[in-house]
Amino acid sequence: MSIHTDRLESLAIPGHHGYPLEMQKTDVTSKLSALAQPVRLDIVLTLASHREGLSAARLADETGALRTNAAVHLTVLRNAGLVSSQRAGRSITYRVDRDALRTLADFLAGAADKISEQP
Known part of the structure; x- marks a missing residue:
C-alpha cells in the first residue's frame, strides 16, 4: 500500500514546513530504515532511557550487541x-x-489519524 502524494502533503512533518515534500519523505524513510533493524531499535530505546548518554561499549553491554x-x-x-x-x-x-x-x-501519529478517518 502506498500513500499518494496528496495524502502525504496533508501529513507534513511538524517543524519541516517549507521543506520540499521529497525531502520530508527522504527524512522519514531514512529514519524508519535505520530503526527497521532490531539491534538498532534496541540501541535507540536504551539511549532513550539514559538521558546522560552512553559510550558504545556500555551500550553494547546493555543491549547485548557485539x-x-x-x-x-x-x-x-x-x-x-x-x-x-559527543567526544x-x-x-x-x-x-x-x-x-x-x-x-x-x-x-506516524498523523498518518494513523488519517487512516482511522478512512471509511
Missing part, C-alpha cells in the same frame, strides 16, 4: 539523525535525538 557491531549501528543511526555523539578526550558519548524521535512519532 562491541564492533555497535559502532556500525551507531553510525547508521547518527547518519539518519536519530543519534548524536570528550578519547571517549565518545552517544545520545538519542529526542526531537527527531518526536518528529517521527508525530508524523
Whole structure:
C-alpha cells in the first residue's frame, strides 16, 4: 500500500514546513530504515532511557550487541539523525535525538489519524 502524494502533503512533518515534500519523505524513510533493524531499535530505546548518554561499549553491554557491531549501528543511526555523539578526550558519548524521535512519532501519529478517518 502506498500513500499518494496528496495524502502525504496533508501529513507534513511538524517543524519541516517549507521543506520540499521529497525531502520530508527522504527524512522519514531514512529514519524508519535505520530503526527497521532490531539491534538498532534496541540501541535507540536504551539511549532513550539514559538521558546522560552512553559510550558504545556500555551500550553494547546493555543491549547485548557485539562491541564492533555497535559502532556500525551507531553510525547508521547518527547518519539518519536519530543519534548524536559527543567526544570528550578519547571517549565518545552517544545520545538519542529526542526531537527527531518526536518528529517521527508525530508524523506516524498523523498518518494513523488519517487512516482511522478512512471509511
